[in-house]
Each structure stands twice: as structure tokens, then as C-alpha cells.
Amino acid sequence: MNIKNHNEVGHWVQGLIETDNLHAFYVSRYWLRLRAEVLLEFKNECQHCKARGFYKRADTVHHVQYVRKYPRLALSKVYIFGGKEYKNLIPLCHACHEEVHGYRQKEKKKPLTEERW
Ligand SMILES: [Zn+2]
Ligand SMILES: [Zn+2]
Numbered sequence: 001m002n003i004k005n006h007n008e009v010g011h012w013v014q015g016l017i018e019t020d021n022l023h024a025f026y027v028s029r030y031w032l033r034l035r036a037e038v039l040l041e042f043k044n045e046c047q048h049c050k051a052r053g054f055y056k057r058a059d060t061v062h063h064v065q066y067v068r069k070y071p072r073l074a075l076s077k078v079y080i081f082g083g084k085e086y087k088n089l090i091p092l093c094h095a096c097h098e099e100v101h102g103y104r105q106k107e108k109k110k111p112l113t114e115e116r117w
Contacts, residue, residue, distance in 0.1 A: 010072030
């Protein structure tokens, strides 16, 4: 499969969601390549920890616009909202990632898996 634009990405990812196979996205070379690129651009630094003034190594690239909600943005570094460009892919450490998804307070909840990113 050769991805050329957002519509194609959208169709592909939507199809994976519908067949309950989103895992295939996270192990695809498209995502792995982009993920590595984003981590490199941000020097592997957790952006939320950075905003709080300290360094922590990122181990996750978070989708600001959730993949399940916006499949067509799954491979986009940025998104446009109200005519302004925002970052869509942000490196985070494990703790900040869980915090972003609001799973930290509820310890009984299942751990965050790739499919729920
Ligand atoms: Zn962090
Ligand atoms: Zn996330």
C-alpha cells in the first residue's frame, strides 16, 4: 500500500478501526517511520515535562487528534483549526501520556495499550 494523501490515510485507518485491527497501524512502516522522525525532531524529549521545566525522555508519540476520532490525521504532524496550524504529534513520557488520557487517577483501569492511544 502506498499512501499519498490524507484521504487515503483516512480510508486505510478507518478500515482498520472497523475491522478492529488498529494495531496494524501502530506497527506499519508509515507510522514507525513518522514516529521516529518526530522523536528525533524533538530530541526524544517529553514536551509536557519540558513545559514544566525539566527533561524526561519520551517513549511515546501522542496523537493530539485521536486516531479513532480523526483517522485521516493519523499520519499528520500538524492539523489546522480555525485557520491556525497546531502540532498533532507530540513526544511524551509514559507518565505524561497517561495523564493526557486521564488514566492516572483511576488505578483500577486497564493499563494504556497502543490500541487506545
Ligand atoms: Zn513527561
Ligand atoms: Zn496518546
